[in-house]
Amino acid sequence: MNFYEIVNKRRAYRSLLPFEVKEEMIKELVELASLAPSCFNKQPWRFVFVYGKENLEKIFSTLSEANAWAKKASMVIAVFSKPDLDCIVKGREYYLFDTGMATANIILRLTEMGLVAHPIAGFNEEEAKNVLNIPQEYRIITLIIVGRHNENYTEVLSEKDANSEKNRPPRKNFNEIAFLNTL
């Protein structure tokens, strides 16, 4: 797959089947994340890879009701960081932006592997910090829900979720997000 094919294949599916988590895969994902660029090479990104029935159940307990579909994941990656792990240039904090670039590497590699990697914001951050033993001063930015795509999904999904399962949610037009030389 070339890069366009990987990016185009990536979809935030909600219908998941299990897969076998291997430590080798985790090592590869961490290496890819670590190769991302960051302000003065600060590498502010941190990840907890959660897998195995008992560990998963604890992190599943922190999900919002709307994310019940995520409980079929075989792995959850908690992405966390804090402002002082990265540059702060005249009020511009770089930790979220740089962690986003590193997280993209993980999501795209999982996509290339044929898996679904669906980042979510709907979880109880305080509870998740407790479960994962992440100190208070950090922010858990997202949980990446990882599974194999169930193409013949049988889950009970809302009409909206079922729709976004079938068709990619619409994207903004070129002119809404891009400008040539000046606004």
Added chain:
Amino acid sequence: MNFYEIVNKRRAYRSLLPFEVKEEMIKELVELASLAPSCFNKQPWRFVFVYGKENLEKIFSTLSEANAWAKKASMVIAVFSKPDLDCIVKGREYYLFDTGMATANIILRLTEMGLVAHPIAGFNEEEAKNVLNIPQEYRIITLIIVGRHNENYTEVLSEKDANSEKNRPPRKNFNEIAFLNTL
């Protein structure tokens, strides 16, 4: 190139040669950015593609002294956004993280095309907003400096910059950024 090869090829080089900017390339980069995931599909990312001698000179005037090397770029991509273009979930702002994921797509595609795409934080944000006509309430997060890599660089670089030109700046070890199941 598979995904690992692209990620591994990406380097923040400072020795640049010119290339021809084509609008078709810009369209492709914007499409790739737009396919990134974002909280509730908000797509908070915005980009100004700056090219052509006169336009470039204006944006070059906003660079910090340490980024004088960037004045050999044939294109500069200003990445901008603002908090209310994306989700804010219990104080967690998503605009920088999501824009980071979309920006990764641009940087990686430029890398696949054989170009250098070097994101920098050293610029005068107010002046850059003026030059690009970006309203005050936005943040310019980064300028991506785009050029062709000059492998036989002749520029006067500081010892530190010349070193990072030859060897990738060191990455943190697995155990410094990744955790299995709990910290």
